Amino acid sequence: MDRLNTAFAAETSRRRFLGRAALGGAMLAAAPAFGQDGVDLHLPGGPSTRPMTSAFPDKGEMILQRIHPPLLETPMSVFDRDVFTPNDQFFVRWHWADIPESVDAESFRLNVFGHVNKPLSISLANLLKLPRVEYAAVNQCSGNSRGLFQPRVPGAQWGNGAMGNAKWLGVRLRDILNIAGVRPGAVQVRFGGLDQPVVPDGPDFFKSLDVDHARDGEVMVAFGMNGEQLPLLNGFPCRLIVPGWYSTYWVKMLNSIEVLDKPDDRFWMAKAYKIPATPGGNVAPGAKDFPTVPINRMVPRSWITSLGEGDEIAFEPSIPVGGIAMGGTCGVAKVDVSSDGHTWYQTTLGPDQGKYGFRRWDGRVPLPHRGRVALMVRCWNTDGVAQPLRPIWNPGGFMRANVEITNIVAA
Ligand SMILES: Nc1nc2c(c(=O)[nH]1)N[C@H]1C(S)=C(S)[C@@H](COP(=O)(O)O)O[C@H]1N2
Numbered sequence: 001m002d003r004l005n006t007a008f009a010a011e012t013s014r015r016r017f018l019g020r021a022a023l024g025g026a027m028l029a030a031a032p033a034f035g036q037d038g039v040d041l042h043l044p045g046g047p048s049t050r051p052m053t054s055a056f057p058d059k060g061e062m063i064l065q066r067i068h069p070p071l072l073e074t075p076m077s078v079f080d081r082d083v084f085t086p087n088d089q090f091f092v093r094w095h096w097a098d099i100p101e102s103v104d105a106e107s108f109r110l111n112v113f114g115h116v117n118k119p120l121s122i123s124l125a126n127l128l129k130l131p132r133v134e135y136a137a138v139n140q141c142s143g144n145s146r147g148l149f150q151p152r153v154p155g156a157q158w159g160n161g162a163m164g165n166a167k168w169l170g171v172r173l174r175d176i177l178n179i180a181g182v183r184p185g186a187v188q189v190r191f192g193g194l195d196q197p198v199v200p201d202g203p204d205f206f207k208s209l210d211v212d213h214a215r216d217g218e219v220m221v222a223f224g225m226n227g228e229q230l231p232l233l234n235g236f237p238c239r240l241i242v243p244g245w246y247s248t249y250w251v252k253m254l255n256s257i258e259v260l261d262k263p264d265d266r267f268w269m270a271k272a273y274k275i276p277a278t279p280g281g282n283v284a285p286g287a288k289d290f291p292t293v294p295i296n297r298m299v300p301r302s303w304i305t306s307l308g309e310g311d312e313i314a315f316e317p318s319i320p321v322g323g324i325a326m327g328g329t330c331g332v333a334k335v336d337v338s339s340d341g342h343t344w345y346q347t348t349l350g351p352d353q354g355k356y357g358f359r360r361w362d363g364r365v366p367l368p369h370r371g372r373v374a375l376m377v378r379c380w381n382t383d384g385v386a387q388p389l390r391p392i393w394n395p396g397g398f399m400r401a402n403v404e405i406t407n408i409v410a411a
């Protein structure tokens, strides 16, 4: 809150916020030094350990998935501490390694063009003058938990930590589009950032939303994250927030908003991030040539964070267990836990911090016996959708959302 007040509220402090903004000069310049300690992501049947690193700008201890471009995963223990994920341990994902090492907040412009009456080139100072909104929302990679897919699929082999929940502060995209004046016949809005492909014909990262979605009053251009400016690697100075939707649409270092009068047919919409046009994005393992749609809304998920895979505990007839849940596009209605896969016990939900954010849950389960016990957690959202018990499969490794199992050992 302190930094929010000093950094965003007063007119004079605003200048300070902007002045401080060029950061990360050393980013990625030197080869980061990695800690010796690794972490086991418990990915089935494959290389499962990853080094930890704190060598990236504005970032604390993270699981290193890739250096160029940076792919940093949040350790699960972080989610046990708070429903809000700290900025310095918020996961990082980029597609191309050509990312600015700093952004000059004075000369930065957010350009709005295409099928509009009045193209705009908005300075950060002017962006900060528009009416603001703030809400909590989970940013989850479409491929979060991909490393748990069986059979395994190619792509970043994430555990469960390619996600995070923050309080985002910014300006309604609708307000920006209204200033530019969307012309009749507009169908989509395409978003691009300052990062660039590293190969000559590589497709620049652009994502698009239908024009009505873009103007729904919720989609936000955010410059604040948990009361601070965005870390460079999470999209400084501003990024798109599409609450309830997978974060492939949450374009970082957003500098281009183009209103289109026909659907976006470029690579990142037409070819990448397509899921089977089936419930939950599920097809039989190995399936090919099925109809696809662009990935879109998130679905309910939940995790045990108070205990980790393989943890050893002293046997007791009943143990406490806690964690986090998310509803997807709506709130969390109910979270149940089980230690035998048949009998489910309802947990107590923590404070509601907004329907798009994480919700804490805490409960107890009996331990049926000594030795290995498979703990499970299942979320129902307020639309009545429950997590499936069985994993889905698709070749992109997208949308994993089944009830996860945490095996513990009671000695
Ligand atoms: N400019 C830009 N924005 C981007 C991407 C990117 O490669 N470039 N990747 C997207 C994807 S796939 C994800 S998962 C999220 C990751 O957001 P984070 O790094 O802030 O956690 O950023 C999204 N926005």
Ligand SMILES: [Mo]
Binding pocket: 093, 140, 141, 142, 143, 247, 248
């Ligand atoms: Mo992603």
